[in-house]
Amino acid sequence: MGKKIAVFCSHYFPYLGGVESYTGHLAAALTDRGDQPVVVTSNDMKLKSLEWMEGIPVFRMPCFNLLGGRFPVSRPNRRFWKMHRKLMSIPFDLVIIQARFYPHSLYGAWLAKKKGIRCIVIDHGTSHMTVGSRLLDTLGAWYEHGITALLKKYCGDFYGVSKDCCRWLEHFDIRPCGVLYNAVDPREIQKLTEHPVRDFRQEFKISSSSLVITYTGRLVKEKGIMNLLAAFKSLPREMNALLFIAGDGEELEHVRKRKMEYVYALGRLSFQEVAALLAVTDIYCLPTDYPEGFPTAVLEAAAAECFVITTERGGSKELILDQRYGIIMKDNHPGTIRRALVKAASDEQLRKQAVKRTKDRLLKYFTWEKTAGRIHCLAEEKDNRRTYEETDYYSGL
Numbered sequence: 001m002g003k004k005i006a007v008f009c010s011h012y013f014p015y016l017g018g019v020e021s022y023t024g025h026l027a028a029a030l031t032d033r034g035d036q037p038v039v040v041t042s043n044d045m046k047l048k049s050l051e052w053m054e055g056i057p058v059f060r061m062p063c064f065n066l067l068g069g070r071f072p073v074s075r076p077n078r079r080f081w082k083m084h085r086k087l088m089s090i091p092f093d094l095v096i097i098q099a100r101f102y103p104h105s106l107y108g109a110w111l112a113k114k115k116g117i118r119c120i121v122i123d124h125g126t127s128h129m130t131v132g133s134r135l136l137d138t139l140g141a142w143y144e145h146g147i148t149a150l151l152k153k154y155c156g157d158f159y160g161v162s163k164d165c166c167r168w169l170e171h172f173d174i175r176p177c178g179v180l181y182n183a184v185d186p187r188e189i190q191k192l193t194e195h196p197v198r199d200f201r202q203e204f205k206i207s208s209s210s211l212v213i214t215y216t217g218r219l220v221k222e223k224g225i226m227n228l229l230a231a232f233k234s235l236p237r238e239m240n241a242l243l244f245i246a247g248d249g250e251e252l253e254h255v256r257k258r259k260m261e262y263v264y265a266l267g268r269l270s271f272q273e274v275a276a277l278l279a280v281t282d283i284y285c286l287p288t289d290y291p292e293g294f295p296t297a298v299l300e301a302a303a304a305e306c307f308v309i310t311t312e313r314g315g316s317k318e319l320i321l322d323q324r325y326g327i328i329m330k331d332n333h334p335g336t337i338r339r340a341l342v343k344a345a346s347d348e349q350l351r352k353q354a355v356k357r358t359k360d361r362l363l364k365y366f367t368w369e370k371t372a373g374r375i376h377c378l379a380e381e382k383d384n385r386r387t388y389e390e391t392d393y394y395s396g397l
Contacts, residue, residue, distance in 0.1 A: 002034040003379035004091060008108030009098040010072055012041035012058060016268075017218065019098050019124050021296050022161065022182055027056045029185075029372035035379070040087065042072035042104055049083060059083055061104070073103050087111060094379035095119040097155065100148050101129075109154035119155040120378060122180055124293035126164045126314050130222075148172045162294040162315025180375065182294035182315065183368045186359075189275055189303040196276030204242070204264060206280060211241040211345050214281040214306070216274050217288075217297045219249030224287030224311075224332040226251065229258060231287075231337035239345050246277055278304035282351065283344050286310040287332035294318070299366055302326075302358045307351040309340045319366065323350075325358045 009023040027037040031054075043049065043060035051058050062080045063072040074080065088111070095112035097105045100123060112119035128141045152174065159180045160166035166176040206212060213232065219225050225245065232243045241262065245255055248268035255265045269277065278284065284301035292314030301308050302319060308326035310316045320326040327340045344351060 002036050003030075003093040003376060004036045004038070005030060005094045005096060005375070005379055006038050006040055006087070006090070006092045006108070006112075007096045007098065008040045008104060010042050010102035010104040011044060012039055012060075013053065015044065018182070018293065018296050022122075022124070023098055024053075025183070025185065025368050026372060026375070028054060029368035030375065031055060033369075033372055033376060035372075035376055038087075038090065038092075040108065042074070042102075044069050044072040049079060059087065061107075063104075071102070074107050084111070088115065092117055094375070096375070097121040097151075099124050100151055101125075101144060103147075106147065106150055106154070109151055113154045118157070118378070118381070120157040120159060120177070121151065121155055123158060123160050123165050123169055123176075124182075125291050126162075126168045126293060127291040129291060145172065148174075160293065162318055164315055164318075165293050181366050181371055182296060182299065183366045183371045184296070184299045184303045184362070185368050186303045186363055189278075189300060192272055192275035193279035193304050196279050197270075197272045198276045200244070200277050201280045206242065207240075209240055211239055211283070212244065212281045213241055213283045213285055213341065214244045214246070214277060214301075215285055216246045216269075216277070216300070217286060217295070219245070219247045219251040219255065220290070221251060222288065222290040223251075224289055224337075225255065227332050227334045228285060228287050228337055229255065229260060229263065230334035231341060232263065233260060234334070234338050235341060239342070241341075241345065244277060244281070246274060274300065275304060278306055281306045283307045283309060283341065285337065285341065286316075287329065287337050288313050289332050292316070299362065302355075302362050305355045305359055307344055307355055308358065309337075309344060319358060319361060321361070323354075325354050325361065 007023055012020055013024055027039055030037045037056055039058045041060055042063040044063055044065055047060055049060055061083055062075040062077050064075050065072055095108055097108045109119050130137045158169050158174045158176050159178055160176055161182040163179055169176045215228060217223055235241055243263045246266045246269045278301055284306040286295055286297055288311055294315030298308055298310055298316050308320055311329050311332050317328050320328050329336050329340055
């Protein structure tokens with residue numbers, strides 16, 4: 001029998017980020033195996049209170065939008081409590097909390113405890129967030145410790161999306177229960193690369209001798225995008241390299257203002273377009289210094305059979321074990337990125353062998369089928385075998 005699983009995620013589509021992608025793909029994989037996921041998020045974009053996305057009900061709870069919408073805080077007004085009563089009426093088997101950082105996470109854990117059902121937290125970070133100000137960073141760290149201490153009172157089962165995330169949880173005196181890996185659907189990506197929605201090779205007149213380097217993801221300073229541009233600019237011209245940058249964010253205009261030759265800033269692409277771009281990519285480079293959990297973009301690139309260059313941040317090194325699988329850089333300085341790009345570009349045989357090893361490892365450990373299967377088992381562990389008459393829990397909103 002399928003399990004009813006609530007997933008509390010402070011942001012959700014159309015807001016786009018790693019946690020949102022994890023939630024969306026996990027919900028789809030749970031649905032495929034016969035479970036019934038419900039996403040509970042913040043109405044940070046003033047959308048419908050309840051909508052169905054790909055057959056999955058999405059509750060959007062009223063909130064205050066702080067920090068330009070990046071930090072929604074639950075707004076306990078009349079609509080909030082009406083939606084709360086609807087959620088209380090659904091016989092969930094498991095509640096999942098995505099990330100520790102938001103008041104929305106506390107609400108989800110409180111609801112689970114009030115209903116007397118199992119709650120787990122899936123963490124996505126590997127260090128404290130930073131905004132470049134010592135005072136604000138210190139205040140942010142205090143806040144994170146405080147909200148984590150409150151969350152621990154309601155929920156005792158913590159997981160990470162990588163082993164690095166689990167090690168970070170120990171910083172908060174949390175002994176994690178295990179890893180629920182970030183993942184991809186390799187069959188979907190293979191299908192999209194074999195039947196691309198855009199022909200980037202023809203569109204940008206890419207010759208067969210060109211070396212295509214690609215970055216996908218949010219364009220923020222911590223992801224190292226400006227360092228990548230500096231490294232690319234210094235590459236030997238005989239490499240005949242092109243750099244595609246796909247994504248949106250605060251650095252996009254800075255990238256476009258550079259007007260660098262052989263650099264194409266594409267802006268935000270759909271998932272289907274990203275797959276089409278990866279299909280013509282030789283080297284994928286993510287020089288991130290962000291507190292990544294496990295970058296989805298790295299997994300997508302590996303599934304699309306691109307050679308991967310990235311940093312030690314997050315779980316990437318759990319996929320890229322050593323130089324037989326790709327290149328893990330110690331830092332994201334322009335010189336370090338340049339050396340990695342030159343090394344990869346100069347050895348096509350190395351790239352081919354690494355791509356195969358990485359794809360095989362991805363298929364073994366990092367698919368949504370495997371992660372959803374583990375979560376289904378967690379929902380079954382405390383199954384009280386209750387029976388109930390199916391109800392339309394989603395009407396009246």
